[in-house]
Amino acid sequence: MIRRLLSRETVTGVLALVVLMCVTSTACSGPPGGDTLERVRAAGSLRVALTEANPPWNFLDGGTRPAGYDVDVAREVARRLNIARVEFIGVDFASFVGGVQAGRFDIVIAGQTITAERRKEVDFSRPYAVNRISVFVRTGDTSIGGLDDLAGKRIAVSEGTVQAEFARTRIPNADVRTYRNAILGLTDLSRGRADAALVSWFQGVYLAARNGLTVTPVGPALRTYVLAMSFRRGSPAFKQAVDKAVNDMIGDGTLSAISRRWLDGLDMAAELRRTPANPAG
Incomplete structure (x- = not known):
């Protein structure tokens, strides 16, 4: 009986230790709870997924520094969300949806097309490019x-x-x-x-x-194709804040300036105004 009791106590202690480790580290991290906006503001950092190999949309300038249309847009969105730091995470296109769902990053800003299938898995912002x-x-x-x-x-x-x-x-x-x-x-x-x-x-x-x-x-x-930012489903405050940031960037000329820099003089705000919404979106 004593040996069995000690065994149960040992198991309980191990389980408690595992729980503590999961709470204090990312070793057991999974999809985060709560609205993404609250979490990223508390962290003071926005984790942005992109391919880092899709110029002029996004790439590594000099092999180390993220640059391109998506990068400038991401930094401006973070600024308007009052988030001080942007962490760029290099991921291939095929891993975007699964990475958002698993909480590996907060948002994908990488020329991702709105499709009906993707809408079943993630939420999308209003379009920010075509x-x-x-x-x-x-x-x-x-x-x-x-x-x-x-x-x-x-x-x-x-x-x-x-x-x-x-x-x-x-x-x-x-x-x-x-x-x-x-x-x-x-x-x-x-x-x-x-x-x-x-x-x-x-x-x-x-x-x-x-x-x-x-x-x-x-x-x-x-x-x-209409392009949008994607993020975890069930974060209405985050979606509202991101949509407002993009709308304001279109309205005040910021998006036009970014696109002219990277897309051979193209005015992306004007392109968005004349392009019908994606039927899948």
Whole structure:
């Protein structure tokens, strides 16, 4: 009886120790409770997920410092939420939804398209950007002039993006080849390892010029997508605060100034005003 009693007490003590460790560390952290706004303001830091490999939207300038449209937007949103520090976390597109749900970061600001499927898993802010997806081919390749010429071709896309889903469902017999980011896909395209790539027009043109890639966009844009920030469901105060920040940035010219800096003079506020809301959003 004594041995059994001691065993139970030992087990109880171990369980108590585990609980204490979970409370005082992140070892057992899971999806956080409460509204995200209250938590990030208490922490004084906003954890922002982005790919760090999606210029000019977001990338590492000089290999170390986050830069780009999304980065400037994120810092401005944090400032308007009265949050002093922004922590950028590099994640690939395919991990955004799961990372938000697990509490690895507070918000995704990385050119994420609003879709009906994603809305089942996370909440979205009001749109903060639009993106035109184009077909890129090797410079001088006249066999592909647009979407109608892609059937049966080797198509490079970034995994976890709407472009990947588009290629799998809309291009007959496509050999869809996925990459962690657009620069890898465009590089393979330039080397003849793919026949075409589906990439943001802004991003493809930027990467081609910056990296000396012999690729070029052809044909009309496949589609214009509405982009928003995503975060954990059930945080209405956080959503309201983020939406207000973006609305105010559109109204006072801040978003226009950021986009002109990074998107070749484009006025993103004007683009948002003339673009219909995404049907999925």
